[in-house]
Amino acid sequence: MLLEILDLDAAYGDVPALSGVGLSVEPGEIVALLGPNGAGKTTLLKAIAGLLRPRAGTIRWEGEDLNRVPTHLIVERGLALVPEGRRLFASMTVEENLTLGAFAARARCAQRANLERVYALFPILRERRRQIVRLLSGGQQQMVSVGRALMSRPRLLMLDEPSLGLAPLMVQAILDVLVEINRGGAAVLLVEQNVRAALTLAHRAYILETGRIVGEGGGTELLQDPHVRRAYLGPLAAPEYFVL
């Protein structure tokens, strides 16, 4: 087991955000995390990355408890988060952002090779490497954000709404890259609004509602699930109307 979460509680002040959440990711898996706005998806990713300390429960990474590991050392262990809203260093160049992604000691030795790998995945970033990130399009910024996370050579890449606000073609491009990253051996934990696309590429998925896991299953299995169809895919979602 790569990542195992047991009975996790988290809160913002007095407001509970997660209660009794359990989730696991096996090596090489793509796992989708679905749910409505405010369900706690971002909170869960933040807790795993160490930006938010849970109230109770355990987050285990390769059998080791992460609760007491400082946030900057969690990256070192091979867990990277592409945060919601990209959170780039906007006044720096593309390449500065990417090399900062390899700040962790383990990643630094292979910085050159990692950079080549990211440029191979996103050739446009090589062309733009001297540009200030603020001046890039939203899609290119998202590429930088994914690339920055990849620079740390993660064994689990977590992404929080990577397609938010992007043009449909760009969404597809980003999702295709995720599949490619996964083929390269990294597991992926994906929070995504685009439920159909997420379930199509995920091996497994969890459904989070008001801070609790209410459903779990294989990606294609959940695509057929009546609750998922009603709540997330809409009344016209039957396969006879749309070709998947």
Added chain:
Amino acid sequence: MIILCQQLVLGFMIGGLYGLAAVGLSLIFGVLKILNVAHGELIMLGGYGAYWLFTLVGVDPFASLTIVVPAAVVAGLALYWLLFRFVVRAQEERRIKNSLLIGFGLALALDTLAVKLWTADERGITTAYAGKVLIAGDLAIPVVRLASLAVAFALIAALHLLLTRWRWGRAIRATAEDWQAALLTGIDVRRAYLLAFALGTGLAGAAGTLVSIGYSISPSIGLEWTLKALIVVVLAGLGSMFGTFVGGLFLGVAEAASAAAFGGPYREMIGLVIFLVVLMARPQGLFGAR
């Protein structure tokens, strides 16, 4: 006309020191999101450090930079560890308030310490070359002040190199922009805070040394320098070290012009007017983003 030009040139040269003082404050403010109101007192102590090295050991004040600046960096590490590391644990909105309290306390303590050690008299360093003047046309340019301006500029350039080339320099900039994103890339943000604070106090030490050479120091100058630095930071905005330096030069020239136009007592007033006008018209500062 000649008198006006002469005053503007002198203003330009003290402006370089305003800029140097402000860059240190701005670095600490931009990265740690705290306001160290004892920054002026650190400048004052740097000045006395150079004064002591000159009067007790006979070290040339420009050479003493190589001792005062590292000592100030070490003092910065200690101050951060003793006082400010607790402040940065608070949420960003609370840091300012907490840092103001600590800063004022520290300023009072350092003031008193300086009076005990050096009395309240004004001091300055008078070297053999202190009176040398460079004549350019009808203008007379004091050599030590010109050299101080050059040193100030060189220090800003060195800082720029550190922040762009050094691995931890880039980490400091990343932390200033978005500390959570910095954590996610594996940067130990607490260490970036520590280093930025130490660099900021190192610059204060350098500024103090230069003040003691071309101008004068006394235990009470701290607040005045904190104010100048604060005005420049507001004027220039956060983010650009060269922008801040230019802001310092601008304030120096503006003060000189104000003194020439309205008389000496109004020298200080222009800074406060600039402060208010910038806050009303362009709160992000001249060179600040957003």
